[in-house]
Amino acid sequence: MGYTNTRQCLDALEAKGELVQIDKAIDANIEIGAIQRRVFQAGGPALLFTNVKGCRFPMAANIYGTKERMQFIFRDTIETVKRLMKLKLSPLDALKRPWQYLGAPRTAWHTIPRKKKWGPVLENETTISRLPQLISWPMDGGGYVTLPQVYSESPDAPGYAGSNLGMYRVQLSGNDFIPDKEIGLHYQIHRGIGHHHAQALENGEALKVNIFVGGAPAMTLAAVMPLPEGVAEIFFAGAMGGHRIPMVAREGGLPIPAESDFCICGTVSKGVEKPEGPFGDHLGYYSLTHDFPVLKVDKVFHRTGAIWPFTTVGRPPQEDTVFGDFIHEMTAELVPSVFSGVHEVHAVDAAGVHPLLLAVGSERYVPYAEERQPQELLTNAMALLGNTQTSLSKYVFISAREDMPAGLNCHNIPEFFRHMLERVDLKRDLHFMTRTTIDTLDYSGISLNQGSKLIFAAAGKRQRSLATEMPSGMDLPRGFRDPQIFAPGILVLKGPKHQKKRDYQDPALDRLAQSLAKAKGIEGFPMVVVADDANFTAMDWDNFLWVTFTRSDPATDMYGVGGFTHAKHWGAETAVIIDARLKTYHAPPLEADPDVEKRVDALGAPGGPLHGII
Missing domain, CATH: 3.40.1670.10 (UbiD C-terminal domain-like)
Structure with missing residues (x-):
């Protein structure tokens, strides 16, 4: 049987020695997120902050911070769910190895939510401004929910089978949102809630949305699970949680998990968008301010003893x-x-x-x-x-x-x-x-x-041998320097600061391509990457991958040594050059607040609650 709520899960982690309680007053503005990231990087335990400045609710972090902790939380169900997935892949396997699928019928039964008339989540009401206002990075536009379970149902086919549970960004405060009455709902393209929103717009009606925080850990996992379209995440939550998810039917509204710690109920109306952001996101940069749908808040419920789970994101790994x-x-x-x-x-x-x-x-x-x-x-x-x-x-x-x-x-x-x-x-x-x-x-x-x-x-046979020695005769154009061999066949060098507008290529990279074409041995380097800091980019694979692929658009930022276009097909005779410099139109990368980092250091000093952890 999996955990049905946050408190059960945290108690189990504490009994296992995987939870540290921090009673010192901690600020949800920057400080608490910095602590979570440092502890995660150190491979440390889950954290329970009992004294959040200006907020009555405790906050919990790093619950899912290690692979071992994830496996422990879902230890009762993970193998059965894996077998159930494999059964879909190969139904005959159940006939060959029936003993491996003994739990499958019970797991299938757990996928069906259990209807209830009441649940602990409805014990209390509060307001948005009284919820924890987590600000993870210095430029964030306000307080955010970072582990939300955003629930909606198809207006054309209401019910669990047509539901969607996703982890979309929720801004609680800041910008032009009317305090306690409006919050921002940022969902990216190709998300299930988008289909529901489109149906509501077509029908000329508001879309009902519930945002759950906490509750069964399986609900959090289900919200990030990339399930095939048409498969309801709440069904997966029951299978992964090892129990039927108890749902409270609220008259005139969407159902609510009875064991959730919090639930925000509201509607998204046609034509109501407001600026959301900035927000430090999982690519390692700020998502800038853009107009996104607004959720008009109807009710905010919470259970007695509610705990607010959160995480922070930033440059991977997190x-x-x-x-x-x-x-x-x-x-x-x-x-x-x-x-x-x-x-x-x-x-x-x-x-x-x-x-x-x-x-x-x-x-x-x-x-x-x-x-x-x-x-x-x-x-x-x-x-x-x-x-x-x-x-x-x-x-x-x-x-x-x-x-x-x-x-x-x-x-x-x-x-x-x-x-x-x-x-x-x-x-x-x-x-x-x-x-x-x-x-x-x-x-x-x-x-x-x-x-x-x-x-x-x-595909096919080897085309070239990759070089590990610097090409000779490289006469780089002005502004390009510090060439380095990052890996066999990959050359990294520093380029001048980018100064072009969006959607325009840079002639300086064409000049670089012409120059490299004269270098002896360049054919052994089919990939050349131009960065703002060649030393940083070539330091390790994590830096190389982050810089190269987050800071370039293939069509705009790829050039060729011997580049050509034939019948609308682009190719390169010798090497491709990827312009991985920060562009004039890019969002700024995330940077920590030095003063906050010093306060976090103090928590790890002798006598501090994180001594020996960070």
Whole structure:
């Protein structure tokens, strides 16, 4: 039986020695988030803050901060849910190994929510301004809910089967929101609530929305689970929680989990949008201020003894990284059933998840050809860009499984890049989609939600040997310097400060390409990255991936040594150059407050509550 509420979960973690209680007065403005991030980076325990300045509610953080803690929280159900997922993949497996599926019928029963007339969540009412006002980064526009479970139902087909539970950004205060009456609801493209909102707009009615905080840990996991369209997350929550989720039916409103710590009830009306943000997001930059829907607040409920779970995000890895790894482990075997011909995928956390997707697929279209080239791989890549959350990927690097040596997979990033760069035909195997939708949080494109995508495919025999020695005769143009070999076949160098407008290429990079074409040995470096700080970018793979793929738009920021366009196809004779400088139109990267960091240091000093942890 899984945990039904936050307090049960925290008590179990405390009994296991995985919880530290902090009674010292802590400010929810910057300080508490800085503590959470430092403890997460140290691999530390869950945290319970009992004395939040100016707020009566305790706050809990880092509950899901380690893989081991996630496995402990869901220890009673994870294997059964994995088997249930596998059963969908291969129903005959249940006949071959029936003993492995003994819990499946019970798990299926748990998916059905249990109706209740009343629950602890309805014991008390409060207001938005009395809730914890978490501000994670110095430029954040106000207080935010960072572990919300945003619940909506299809106006055309109400009920649990047509419901959506997602983790969308919720701004409680700041900007132009009317205190206690309005809050901001930021949801990105390709999210289930968007379909419900569209139906409500078409019907000329307001969309009812409930925002749950706390309760069963399975509800939090379900809110971030990338389930196929048409599969209700609340069903998954019951399976993962090991019990039927008790839901209170509220007359005239949406149901509420009886065991939630908090619930904000409200409606989103047509034509009501207000500025939301800025907010320090999981790409490591600020999402800037843009107009998003406004939730008109109807009621705010909370249970007696309510606890406010939270996390903070920023440049990966953060606590949401653990969610991603946990979900990958659960769903890895399902990838071929969702994407025919695709064997594995890796949404790279260090690059902010959506900017870079690595994949392995089959290349079987022309098995009799003397020389194989990417064909089925392109079908595979287009499927990835057309379904589920992989559709938000910006760069897709996909390799043929048939060419990969035993033991290599796309989670071994250095070796996967080496394999790809050895085999890609730069004249043929780069496929762009321009003026298309990209992740809302990605500011590298030509406008909000709009930019380009690149399929970088490799199949067949090795095309080149990758160099590990600097090319000779490099006469770099003015402003370019500090060339460094980052990895075999990858050259990083510093470029001048970017000064162009959005949606325009920089002639300086064309001059660089012309200069590099004269260097002896440049053919051994099929990838050249231009950054603001070559030393930082080349320091390690995390820095390289973050800088290269969060700060570039494929169509705008890719240049070629020997670049050409033929019949609307772009390629490069020798090497691609990726302009990974911060652009004039990019959002600023996140930076910690030095004074706050000093206060956090004091908590880790001898006698402090975090001594020996940070």
